[in-house]
Amino acid sequence: MMSRKSLEQASPWILLVLVLLVWELLCRAFNVSEFVFPSPSKIALALQDQAGLIAGHAWRTFWVTMAGFGLSIVVGVLLGFLIGSSRLAYTAVYPLMTGFNALPKAAFVPILVVWFGIGVGPAVITAFLISFFPIMVNIATGLATLEPELEDVLRVLGAKRWDVLTKVGLPRSLPYFYGSLKVAITLAFVGTTVSEMTAANEGIGYLLISAGSSMQMGLAFAGLVVVGAMAMAMYEFFSIVERRTTGWAHRGSQGH
Amino acid sequence: MAHFVDFRGVWLAYNDELLAQGHYAVEDIHLQVKEGEFIAIVGPSGCGKSTFMKLATGLKRPSRGTIEIAGREVDGPLKITGMAFQAPSLLPWRTTVANVMLPLEIVEPYRSTFKQKKAEYEAKARKLLQSVGLGGYEDKFPWQLSGGMQQRASICRALIHEPKMLLLDEPFGALDAFTREELWCTLRDLQATQKFNVILVTHDLRESVFLADTVYVMSKSPGRFVVKREIDLPRPRDLEVTYTPEFTDIVHELRGHIGAMRKAAASGSEVAQ
Numbered sequence A: 001m002m003s004r005k006s007l008e009q010a011s012p013w014i015l016l017v018l019v020l021l022v023w024e025l026l027c028r029a030f031n032v033s034e035f036v037f038p039s040p041s042k043i044a045l046a047l048q049d050q051a052g053l054i055a056g057h058a059w060r061t062f063w064v065t066m067a068g069f070g071l072s073i074v075v076g077v078l079l080g081f082l083i084g085s086s087r088l089a090y091t092a093v094y095p096l097m098t099g100f101n102a103l104p105k106a107a108f109v110p111i112l113v114v115w116f117g118i119g120v121g122p123a124v125i126t127a128f129l130i131s132f133f134p135i136m137v138n139i140a141t142g143l144a145t146l147e148p149e150l151e152d153v154l155r156v157l158g159a160k161r162w163d164v165l166t167k168v169g170l171p172r173s174l175p176y177f178y179g180s181l182k183v184a185i186t187l188a189f190v191g192t193t194v195s196e197m198t199a200a201n202e203g204i205g206y207l208l209i210s211a212g213s214s215m216q217m218g219l220a221f222a223g224l225v226v227v228g229a230m231a232m233a234m235y236e237f238f239s240i241v242e243r244r245t246t247g248w249a250h251r252g253s254q255g256h
Numbered sequence B: 001m002a003h004f005v006d007f008r009g010v011w012l013a014y015n016d017e018l019l020a021q022g023h024y025a026v027e028d029i030h031l032q033v034k035e036g037e038f039i040a041i042v043g044p045s046g047c048g049k050s051t052f053m054k055l056a057t058g059l060k061r062p063s064r065g066t067i068e069i070a071g072r073e074v075d076g077p078l079k080i081t082g083m084a085f086q087a088p089s090l091l092p093w094r095t096t097v098a099n100v101m102l103p104l105e106i107v108e109p110y111r112s113t114f115k116q117k118k119a120e121y122e123a124k125a126r127k128l129l130q131s132v133g134l135g136g137y138e139d140k141f142p143w144q145l146s147g148g149m150q151q152r153a154s155i156c157r158a159l160i161h162e163p164k165m166l167l168l169d170e171p172f173g174a175l176d177a178f179t180r181e182e183l184w185c186t187l188r189d190l191q192a193t194q195k196f197n198v199i200l201v202t203h204d205l206r207e208s209v210f211l212a213d214t215v216y217v218m219s220k221s222p223g224r225f226v227v228k229r230e231i232d233l234p235r236p237r238d239l240e241v242t243y244t245p246e247f248t249d250i251v252h253e254l255r256g257h258i259g260a261m262r263k264a265a266a267s268g269s270e271v272a273q
Helices: A004-029 A040-049 A051-085 A087-102 A105-116 A120-144 A148-155 A161-199 A204-213 A217-245 B016-020 B049-056 B096-105 B118-131 B147-159 B177-194 B205-211 B239-243 B245-265
Strands: B005-012 B026-033 B038-042 B064-069 B081-084 B165-169 B197-202 B214-219 B224-230
Touching: A004 A040, A040 A051, A040 A217, A051 A087, A051 A120, A051 A161, A051 A204, A051 A217, A087 A120, A105 A120, A105 A161, A120 A161, A148 A161, A148 B081, A148 B096, A161 A204, A161 A217, A204 A217, B005 B049, B026 B049, B026 B224, B038 B205, B049 B064, B049 B165, B049 B197, B081 B147, B096 B118, B096 B147, B118 B147, B147 B165, B147 B177, B177 B205, B177 B239, B197 B205, B205 B239, B205 B245, B214 B245, B224 B245, B239 B245
Parallel strands: B038 B197, B038 B214, B081 B165, B165 B197
Antiparallel strands: B005 B026, B005 B064, B214 B224
16 A cells, blocks of 8 residues: 555645546546537647647746746845835835735736837736735745844844844745745746737747637647646746755754 | 942833833832842843843933943943843754854954854854753754753853853743753853853742842832842752752742732732833
């Protein structure tokens, strides 16, 4: 019999296979038209047939997303540092940022097209706009939740604000930072795809729209699968980075 | 001889609004401590013990009165002090020895020579850790240590820059009774060899009588020193002393003062912290 641990490790794959099986069976049993809802086997076929085309669009979506994501790391960390290290900045900036975050980012795309034209510009900016917020909030939270006693211990030694921030605040907020990267990267893919749907001639978003309008549902679904797979792969990548760099924050049951 | 710690008529209100209302966290504190003396401050919770700590380290300035420590008026954070609290608050991403060395990265004269003399400072930190029974645990992370060990490391961190005065705010409050007594002895031995001043804030009367030369009892709202009791038990004190009638009598006497205050306060006054 399978041990509990290996069952746990295999469980996502088992679930995936089960879902695909049920999907396939339902499509066949009810004879669902390929133009309405293609079965997994049809999607796989489309993936195989048009691998070159999909790969080209996927690569475009990938690097555009990474560019927007890189931008959001820089801006998110700087803003997070600013509002996390000063109460005044926190009070002043936070409500505005929350309001901004509540706006649907898809609504920015037409404006961005006016500013940057069709193509890379709007996609990068949309990916950035949608993904910097969790990074900023997490850095700020890590910095703002220092134990007051520890701060006293250091301040009495003559520590400047900067000392406290660099010796304690920043290392402390690193686990929050890596945690936020996992969330932000998936959001960035959403931003890129949404933007490409209306404001690009390349990328998975564009592929989805063009495949949909020409009734190539297998291809459209294949595009969705590819975006999902890329986002999941990046999520896993950042989980590994997180575990490697800030293991002390994820010690599980071995600590106290 | 001048006193090492000299509080003269010290009052503190936390902000201007409370000051205008005449609402003080501590009132009319007079305290004279000799060099190398170990004092303990006991009292009910919320009586301003922690406020007193902030005053003695220069983190808060008094609203009225003057505080002199080591012959100088306190006008800012006092680097010749070390502090430890009930929570060890060690940094989980640093090893125990790196945690202990943290103050050296901040306070002068160590700060500017930290890079050159790192090996020397590390040896010093290791020696200090060994002296409190943490030999072999220096390279472990704090979360791999027990609560008592973490608290020992926290006290080492407070002592690494050889402060003239150690301030402890209920440092053993979260530990079990046996561990607590072990740490009493650790602290007693450290103080006996290094002769620094200690101000220990606690609500454990046995702890205060066992460790201190002088015990002060604080009352709650207003936070004042109401009783000063010299502990004339001979040193070095062994844990056995806590079972002698002399010891018990002193604890009992202090308990009496606190009981009387609690009765008086029961008429109803809000907690001032």
